[in-house]
Amino acid sequence: MVSAFSLACSACGKCCNSPPSMALPELFRHRDRFVGCIAIGRVTRRRAGERVTFGAHYHVLDDADVAAFDTLADALLHRSPLLADQSFSIATQGFDYPSLACCPALADDGLCAIHTNGKPSLCEAVPLDPMVPDSMQHVVLAARNASSAYFGANCIREGEAVQHGEGCEGTATASNDAHVRVHIVTLVANGRVQDASAQEAVQRRRAQLALDREFWGRTVFELLRGELFDSPVALARIPADGYLTISLVPALLAVARYSDACRVECVAYIDSQLALIERNVKHALQRRRPDDRPVTRELRAFADAYAHAKDLLAHPPRMSDNTAPSAARRVESWLRAR
Structure with missing residues (x-):
């Protein structure tokens, strides 16, 4: 499959269609804008030989891929001894009416109202996924490039922006119909995240998840083990492809x-x-x-x-x-x- 992707963000707002996942300090900072909640999800353990397919692209996981996923799971997720093939994510995030179909921080002009004032680290990392190893980010981008949520955005592009990962300039139309100048950068290539600011955002998000896990996540996991994580019947409350939301x-x-x-x-x-x-x-x-x-x-x-x-x-x-x-x-x- 394609292993190099570049990004040309025009601030169109297509990826700002719901409240983001945010670390607890980020929710505290934006307490008057985002209702906070705890989102609990299932994460199935990856297996060597598993084929991940997105449209015309596919990738077969090898032992190194699985080891990289396991390393992230051990650092950021929670395991139940009853389910060896699954881990659980326990993270804080914003909560709002899905019918609004936008992030509470999206301003009337279609731009982020907190872009320069505490923009969440997950948003800074988009379209990369901090819960996926760096060597597998091309798979994330291939999936998002084919996703309907990004349809028409033309922000994720196959191949490098220019040789050696240097940025270049271009123009695009933002959600407010204004022509904006965008900086086109190579995001991933050769199994690595190439853009320094994107790599920093991914690492910052992982560090935040680790602190959330340390300061309150493990406590909440143990609190809910008996009534949720250690009960096969109760686990049905967690959607296979979604989240169970509970109070913060x-x-x-x-x-x-x-x-x-x-x-x-x-x-x-x-x-x-x-x-x-x-x-x-x-x-x-x-x-x-x-x-x-x-x-x-x-x-x-x-x-x-x-x-x-x-x-x-x-x-x-x-x-x-x-x-x-x-x-x-x-x-x-x-x-x-x-």
Whole structure:
């Protein structure tokens, strides 16, 4: 299959069709724009000899590919001893009405309103996928190049931009019908991510996922093991090709136990989320779309969970076993590094 792809982003907004996955500090930074939730997904272990096909392209995984996937899974995902062939992703992300079909950060002119003010690292990495090894990013781009979500964007192109991965200039039409000058760069070639800024964004996103896993992810995984991950019947709640979304409260309670400063940050976040949920539900009721009703119910459930959590956090909670001063300082710094 094609192993080299370049990118010519015109800010058309086609990939900004839903709220992105965001690290917890990123959600805290944009607490007045994004409703946060926990998204739980299945990740099936790859096998040598597995054939991955996208349109006219295909790739057969070898032992090195499988080892690279396993390395990422060990660092960023969670495993249940009952399911050796599967791992689980537990990540925070934005949550909104699918009927809106856009990211809450997309401005009226079709451009990102937070592009220069805390743009999420996952968005910086797009169209690469930080959950896929660098040596396999050409497979990601082949899939996205054939995806209907990118149809007509012409941003992902087969082959290198120019020799040696140097950038070149071009023009394109953005979503606001304005002609914009774009910088065309080689993203991947020869089994490597070639563009330095893209590579940095991918690594930053992986680092954020690792910290999320360390500071609250493992706690939430253990909390849910009995009722979800260790129950074959309950696991059916996790779609094979999607996510189970739950309230962000378990993550907040885990983080709040590190220190009183963390607790105060979490309470402030809850206050902002309650106000945002109220605004979003109000707008949905004005739209009067029947397909919005399940999301409205879920948002109201999130609000109830937040209100209960706020009561629990009214006083300093019992600290966890990880509340050594150094651990508390790390978590406080992580929450504020946004």
